[in-house]
Amino acid sequence: MFKIFNRPISSHITIYLPQISSLFSIWHRISGVLLISFFFFGLYSLKLSIWWLSFRLYGFAISNFIIYLIFFVCITSFFYHLLNGLRHIFWDFNLFLTNNLILVSGILITTFLLIFQVIIFKIFIY
Template sequence: MFIKFKISNRPIAPHLLVYTPQLSSLFSIWHRISGVGLAFFFTTFLIFIRIILSSNFACNLLTLISFEISQWIIIYFNLFILLFLFYHLFNGTRHIIWDFGFLLDIKYLSKFSLFLLVSLSLILIFQ
């Protein structure tokens, strides 16, 4: 049995490299990554707010001012958070629509994928 697989140069067990990635699977993976990124951001944001609102507000404010974070870092950070948020929102909406059994055809998948990419591009342009 194993000789047949060695002759045809096919792997014995299925592997990720055997399958071509589908558009829906890539969107699903990026949906999970954006969810983890948003969870990390909001957790960090809440910790940051907790530090600011502690009893040593003046000392904490002076410490934050002394960091002198570059304006470009803040702009890019806001841009990534905005992209993660809108991607997660649009892709989550697509999953909810699919859960109700609508738009499950391949042609709708490609149209929604195009809509998702165009909307994220517009967010990048007009941010």
């Protein structure tokens, strides 16, 4: 018969702390997928000529929120992908590869991402 033990499935999961570089790499891939998805959805909507749909949805308050949310996700993923791509280019040239500089570059990416978001929202929304 089967005996059920009260043990974790993988012991390394409970003791493993995710590194900032691995998290940024995963988010870099996710932002690339989001950018490609938005790009192809935009091309598809232009092909079908459903640009008029945005004018019909403009009058509803919930649609404005959805449009701003899509704009926020698109701009955030674009700037994150751009900044993290620059970081990877620096790494390809063997620059900033010490542990301290990897942490500092991660903090700089998030700081510049927040600054760019505030600037873009001040320009386009208000």
